[in-house]
Amino acid sequence: MSSVSNTLIGFLNLLTLLISIPIIGGGLWMAKSTATCESFLQRPLIVVGFVILLVSLAGFIGACYHVVWMLWVYLVVMLFLIASLLAVTVFGFVVVGPGGGVDVPGKAYKEYHLQSYSPWLRKRIENPDYWMTVRSCVLGSKTCSKVVMWTPVDYLTRNLSPIQSGCCKPPSACDYQAPMMTQDPDCYKWSNDPNLLCYECDSCKAGVLEDVRRDWHRLSVLNIIMVMLLIVIYFVGCCAFQNAKRADGYYPHGESRMYKARPKWNLY
Template sequence: MYRFSNTVIGFLNLFSLLASIPIIGAGLYMAKDSTTCENFLQTPLLVVGFIILIISLAGFIGACFHVAWALWVYLVVMMLLIIGLMIITVFGFIVTSQGGGAQVPGRIYKEFHLQDYSPWLKDRVKDPKYWIKIRGCIMGSKTCAKVATWTPLDYLRNDMTPVQSGCCKPPTSCTYGQANTMMDQDPDCYKWSNDPNMLCYECDSCKAGVLESIRRDWHKLSVLNVCMLILLIGIYSIGCCAFQNTRRAETDYPYGHNRMTKVRPRWDFYWWRWWRDKREQLW
């Protein structure tokens, strides 16, 4: 039972070390791609992949080769990762607590309004540089092409994604071709165009639809983050036991996997003994 925690940490970090390789590979592949949608995920994938690689390597070396300083680095970085993940999770729940859309009478789909979302998300999506990239992503994904062939009956019985509802059609309340009605309508009614390259891509409803998609994905990610936090805390607890075992092996205690065994000394036994003798001479 003494070496059980070291073995578990070693295997867990070996698996995570191997898992970080395809993550980094995906990030590098996206770095070569010019499409905007994939570039959004490029930096997070690379950062996450390299962090997992470093943590896993330190934990694997520390647990399997009884290197105390490597396990110490592993535990410190793991603690920072847990704290950072907690902050991101709480922040995600706060900024995505608003929104959700409004049901359109007689329709299955919902419509979304920009003022319903958190100020942080609204400021982000109103940034022209950021919105140009999102707009290019939507146009490149051919999202609105699926709605272009719909009949009026399809609008009554089919559901839409938030992006389709906000970007591919004008607000349902808009009434075109009628006198003295345009002045009282939603401002997005003026921004709508039949041009496939225009549509309602500059409408606030389109930005709200994008935020709703982000909100839904962020909710799913937050739930996953909670599960990851529980797993990381469990691994961190096992890592603390492995660190204590490694430190115990470096002491003169009469129990544990001690480097003083004559049958199979540890790999750093002779170096450690030389350093101890030198230190005693200096003191």
């Protein structure tokens, strides 16, 4: 039974080592596929994936070969990793919790408003330098290329992503036959130019934040699953550490492991 925990920790770390590969791949895929180039989402995911990969490798080697110092480092780093993932998860739920769209009567899509999101996200997205980077990514993704060709019937029946809803069209409440002074300021910022559209609108920034919010929620679910798995592995790792300490290589040279004061050599 003394080697059961070592075998189990080796198996579980082999499992988490394999899990870290799609986590890293997912972060790299998000970095290339997202329309907003939100690196502050992809970077933590990639870093977490590499840390889990290295920690799992250390735990696997330490448990299988009874390397005590490697298991000790493994347990310390594992504890730090669990605490970090918990902090990131709580941060995600607190900061990215507010938001969501508003239904548009008679339309299949929703519209998004900047004031619906947390102050931390609004401050970040309203930074001119940061917004220019995000705007360039949205423009380069050609997210609006199909939407600008839609007919009025399409707007009634088709759905829009948050970025398409906020960046590719003016707010539905805009009435260009009425005095502009009484309307949403985004109505002023709208342009038919494909390179301008509503990319400077607050609704566009809100659409980007909604896209970020949805990605954060997915990441938070992944974090919760990983935290639960890592806690189980951590406790099993503690048992493996104790087993490794009792292994032959752990005792100092010359130390006796004889427990009887007067051993009986003659069995007869």
